[in-house]
Amino acid sequence: MEKELVTTSPSRIVREAASAKDLELFAHIEAKLYTAVVSDSLDEMGYRDQAMRKDFRPLDPTFRCAGWARTVQCMDVFEIPEDPYGLEIEAIDSLLPGEVVVVSTGDSERNAPWGELLSTASKARGARGAIIGGLVRDVIKIQELKFPVFATGIKPVDSMGRGVVTDYNVPIECGEISVWPGDLVFADFDGVVVVPAAIVSEVITRATDKMNRENHSRDELMRGLYLADVYKKYGVL
Incomplete structure (x- = not known):
């Protein structure tokens, strides 16, 4: 029986x-697709604002991850609370296999809520990666761990007295994109895209089809065919 989340927030x-089917989907996305083709497929369906801001970068250029969003909401604080890590620990300990942690800090530049130990705990729980809308630390250790983390900056400060987790598994905004628990999150070197849960199947089907057409286009262009002819045949660019 799967572990149930402890619900302390009414929302x-x-x-x-x-x-197992979800995990196969994530493996397919990570191995075969890329964020650009998924973003194009979202565009085709009228979802034109599903890519996070350009400053979300992988801590290692090889990092890629796909999974269901596990959202975490943080806020800045200016004194050390009585229990500075309580809800943060609860959120990480409740992670489920196949999830990608998505942390909103309100674009804080003083709160570095993510580092080596949270990455280690998340990987051990079966999480596939983390998207941090703010700063991180312990970067070399995270690279050695090979746990995909994407962030907007790096700073060696602890979050204690600077930021605190206020809730998790609630709708958040991260990278100027609304993220709901259970949305599909996919990140690679080009950035981070969020696919609303209700349209995941169609988006991935479209993206896989476009990827196949792009592969054929690339092969024919390498053989010297003109771009105009290849575009007319496959309809991708």
């Missing part, structure tokens, strides 16, 4: 662990 969304 918190309770989720189940990813199924």
Whole structure:
């Protein structure tokens, strides 16, 4: 039986662990697709603002991750609270296999809520990566761990007295994109895209089809065919 989340917030969304089929989907996305083709497929369906801001970068250029969003909301504080890590620990300990942690800090530049130990704990729980809308630290250790982390900056400060987790598994805004628990999050070197849960199947089907057409286009262009002819045949650019 899967572990149930402890619900301490009336607005918190309770989720189940990813199924074997979900894990196969994530593996397919990470191995075969790329954020640009997924973004193009979202565009085709009228979802034209699903890519996070340009400053979300992987801590290692090889990092890629796909999974269901596990959202975490943080805020700046200016004194050390009585229990500075309580809700943060609860959120990480409740992670389920197949999730990608998405942390909103309100674009804080003083709160570095993510580092080596949270990455280690998340990987051990089966999380596939983390998207941090703010600063991180312990970068070399995270690279050695090979846990995909994307962030907007690096700073060696602890979050204690600077920021605190206020809730998790609730709708958040990260990178100027609304993220709901259970949305599909996909990140690679080009950036981070968020696919609303209700349209995941169609988006991935479209993206896979476009990827195949792009592969054929690339092969024919390498053989010297004109771009105009290849575009007319496959309809991708």
